[in-house]
Amino acid sequence: MIKFLLIISFLLCFTSRAQTKITFSYDAAGNQTSRILCINCLSKTAKEVKEIEVITNDDLDPFFEKDVISYYPNPVKEELYLQWQLIKENYVTSVNVYSVTGQLLRSYSGNERLNSLNIPFQTYPAGFYLVLLSYKDGGEKSIKIIKQ
Known part of the structure; x- marks a missing residue:
């Protein structure tokens, strides 16, 4: 009986959803604008994640525009x-x-x-x-x- 309860509790650990998450929003300058507690959030799917193959100059933020x-x-x-x-x-x-x-x-x-x-x-x-x-x-x- 103890083995059965141990197995059930072990399976529940793996089938349960992830813990609550905190999501953040940022403005264009990188400053945090909001923080939201998300209880039943789904993680990003592979379609939502942007894959970067090659970094170009347009991806880089210069310190000074022309210097x-x-x-x-x-x-x-x-x-x-x-x-x-x-x-x-x-x-x-x-x-x-x-x-x-x-x-x-x-x-x-x-x-x-x-x-x-x-x-x-x-x-x-x-x-x-x-x-x-x-x-x-x-x-x-x-x-x-x-x-x-």
Whole structure:
């Protein structure tokens, strides 16, 4: 009798519906707009799930619409090469290199006429670093760099 009840309870566990779920809605910027408790929700079927085969440039959200920032190599061994093309009259006012702990290691300023910069990494130990570009209009862009 105990085996029979054990088998019945085991089967009930597998045939019962999923637990209650909370569903979220988001706006175009990615901010959560609503949270709804859904007691008898059905999960998404395979038809509702969008399959992505290839990522195109239209799928990516740029930080700035026309600004282009290139950097290589990452991971870096000796020197990091930065190059940027900014729109309108915007320019890079300073480039700062930070350690993982937030310590300022090096600062480059006076880059109004430049559109590229070489940052030596030979003296830094292996690890993670942050390169922060500050713009004339107050904007900033950070880049994570790995030093081998």
